[in-house]
Amino acid sequence: MAGAVERRPLRADAQRNYERILAAAEQAFAQQGASVSFEEIARRAKVGSATLHRRFSSRRELLEAVFHSRVEALCARAGEHAEASEPGAALVAWLGDLSEYATASRGLTAILLGGPDADLLEHDDGCTAKITATADELLTRAQHAGAVAPDVRAEDLLALVSAISLAAQERDGGLAARLLEIVIGGIRRCGAAPPVP
Known part of the structure; x- marks a missing residue:
């Protein structure tokens, strides 16, 4: 796909964190809207805020x-x-x-x-x-x-x-x-x- 960024496969623990972040984000966005804070998403995913920001640099x-x-x-x-x-x-x-x-x-x-x-x-x-x-x-x-x-x-x-x-x-x-x-x-x-x- 044009414009898609190739990403290296994640380590097993990083992949688990990624999946937890996505699940927590979907739930949080659905409940509180697109403006829910990254800190709330990190809390729900049980990861550090720095982990979330490393994986996703923006809300988009x-x-x-x-x-x-x-x-x-x-x-x-x-x-x-x-x-x-x-x-x-x-x-x-x-x-x-x-x-x-x-x-x-x-x-x-x-x-x-x-x-x-x-x-x-x-x-x-x-x-x-x-x-x-x-x-x-x-x-x-x-x-x-x-x-x-x-x-x-x-x-x-x-x-x-x-x-x-x-x-x-x-x-x-x-x-x-x-x-x-x-x-x-x-x-x-x-x-x-x-x-x-």
């Missing part, structure tokens, strides 16, 4: 690392849906996956999808591009199958999922699914795409 770099594994998993799920379902159903199922993760992360994914703190990701290791390309591929297949209106854009869908995740914060668990179902109803043609599971 840490956010990018947290997003990378999630984005890979979401893109893989898109492929599974595309193989298992008709194009319209595959798009709906993947938007459900994305919305579920975005809502569970309490707005963290809104940064990735262009929310108010999106400028925290300057060089997002291609994460935003991967999510957009995945959405576009599923959407194009659904449009060619006649399941989705031709004027819908992938960026529109991602912005709507981002808005849904922000609106559903601190609300009952079913709100995000209900809002996504309304969105799906608005983009489909003649009921061609099934409701959100």
Whole structure:
């Protein structure tokens, strides 16, 4: 990938620290937002602040690392849906996956999808591009199958999922699914795409 920095494999203890930092950071970002302090993340990861700063020189770099594994998993799920379902159903199922993760992360994914703190990701290791390309591929297949209106854009869908995740914060668990179902109803043609599971 252009711009990616090659890193040497980590020693076993350094790899454990790295994984603990990522897990702690994801949890802290989801609970307290992208501005949570490095000290809080280090405390949760049970590593020294210097260890965290050595591994991640900036908040952007840490956010990018947290997003990378999630984005890979979401893109893989898109492929599974595309193989298992008709194009319209595959798009709906993947938007459900994305919305579920975005809502569970309490707005963290809104940064990735262009929310108010999106400028925290300057060089997002291609994460935003991967999510957009995945959405576009599923959407194009659904449009060619006649399941989705031709004027819908992938960026529109991602912005709507981002808005849904922000609106559903601190609300009952079913709100995000209900809002996504309304969105799906608005983009489909003649009921061609099934409701959100």
